[in-house]
Amino acid sequence: MRFYEILEKHYDYIFPFQNSTYDFIREGLNPQDKVLDVACGTGSYTIALRKEGILSCGLDLEESMIRIAEKKAEEQGIQGDFIVSNMLDMDLVHEGGLRRIFIIGNSLVHLNSLNQIKSFITTAINLLNEDGDLVIQIINYDRILKEHIDHLPTIHVPEISLTFERNYTYDAEAHLVDFSSKLTLQGETEEASVLLFPLKSEELVHLLMEAGFEEIHLYGSFKKDPYTDSSLPLIVVAKKKLS
Incomplete structure (x- = not known):
């Protein structure tokens, strides 16, 4: 997706x-x-x-x-x-x-x-x-790379029972970050990813x-x-x- x-x-x-x-x-x-x-x-x-x-x-x-x-x-x-x-x-x-x-x-x-x-x-x-x-x-991204951070804080929206998880995987050879996300709404989960330049x-x-x-x-x-x-x-x- x-x-x-x-x-x-x-x-x-x-x-x-x-x-x-x-x-x-x-x-x-x-x-x-x-x-x-x-x-x-x-x-x-x-x-x-x-x-x-x-x-x-x-x-x-x-x-x-x-x-x-x-x-x-x-x-x-x-x-x-x-x-x-x-x-x-x-x-x-x-x-x-x-x-x-x-x-x-x-x-x-x-x-x-x-x-x-x-x-x-x-x-x-x-x-x-x-x-x-x-x-x-x-x-x-200075901090992301220096501290090898592999995720951002999860976003919670309790009024609609939604969570949004955000994970980072750094590819040193390509010098790109694979930003993968997982959105869960009322028990149903969807996932997607996009490449970002750090x-x-x-x-x-x-x-x-x-x-x-x-x-x-x-x-x-x-x-x-x-x-x-x-x-x-x-x-x-x-x-x-x-x-």
């Missing part, structure tokens, strides 16, 4: 809207600013920005996710703007002039090489306004600088805790121009 097929029906239970995440994404934006939510899933953050008059557009490779996002927007009386597209083709489906691009949920590392990630970052900076920035959130913080910063970003900040949470070796996520804000 394809990885996101087991998530789509329960996505908003497994990855619910987080106020701290939204506040981080929202900070510094004004009504009529153009924003692109890459790998938007079911569009919760895109819709929330739209409610505040921010011209947010959600992009996702999974057509089923986009259909859910469009339905959610309609139910909330919001004019949604959602596109089915590969993240590497975002310049083909958006005209640019963006104040912010954000890609969260460990989505960037679904690209399987440094060259693909470099291509994404280069495209992103070209789509941004002069005062624009790129927000990235991934898992802290992008280290130093590699990401280098690619951002090489692309031309002039100011880069690293955080260990959406509450702006400092990024350390023990942080679970790595969150990066890369500004096109110095503040």
